[in-house]
Amino acid sequence: MGFRAEVTETPIDLPGLMAEVSDATDGAVTSFVGQVRDHDPEASGEVVSLDYSAHPDAQQIIERVVAEALAQSDPDGVVDVVAVHRIGHLEVGDLALVVVAVSTHRAPTFEVCRAVVEAVKHGVPIWKKQHEADGSHTWSGLTC
Numbered sequence: 001m002g003f004r005a006e007v008t009e010t011p012i013d014l015p016g017l018m019a020e021v022s023d024a025t026d027g028a029v030t031s032f033v034g035q036v037r038d039h040d041p042e043a044s045g046e047v048v049s050l051d052y053s054a055h056p057d058a059q060q061i062i063e064r065v066v067a068e069a070l071a072q073s074d075p076d077g078v079v080d081v082v083a084v085h086r087i088g089h090l091e092v093g094d095l096a097l098v099v100v101a102v103s104t105h106r107a108p109t110f111e112v113c114r115a116v117v118e119a120v121k122h123g124v125p126i127w128k129k130q131h132e133a134d135g136s137h138t139w140s141g142l143t144c
Contacts (some may be wrong), residue, residue, distance in 0.1 A: 029109070035095035040130055040138070043130050047131065048132065054126045062120060066116055069118070077105065078109050082099070099113050
């Protein structure tokens, strides 16, 4: 498989992604699941929901940054990975970013999973508007 990276408005199906990327030869599955939380250091109060928005080129950029992270962290090409970042309106508990890395052994999956998460978080132009319980909002991620 290699990799697949996507920016989507569709809710993320974690079991579906795991099934997509893994097969009977894989002995290790490492995943990162980022979900919407009810607080944030950049918010002044309780976060009740958020809206993710993305640059029009975010799909091409996520594909590039995941390919680069995979090339650097897995030069032997032993790990398959899928990375999906959701945009649009999300409620507390909704999945925002999921990365699943699989291989025959665990060590490379940990390294790849972390590298891909960091690459997506720092390299893909996606911003979030956090809605707080008092009706105010805070923007986050504007430095990407």
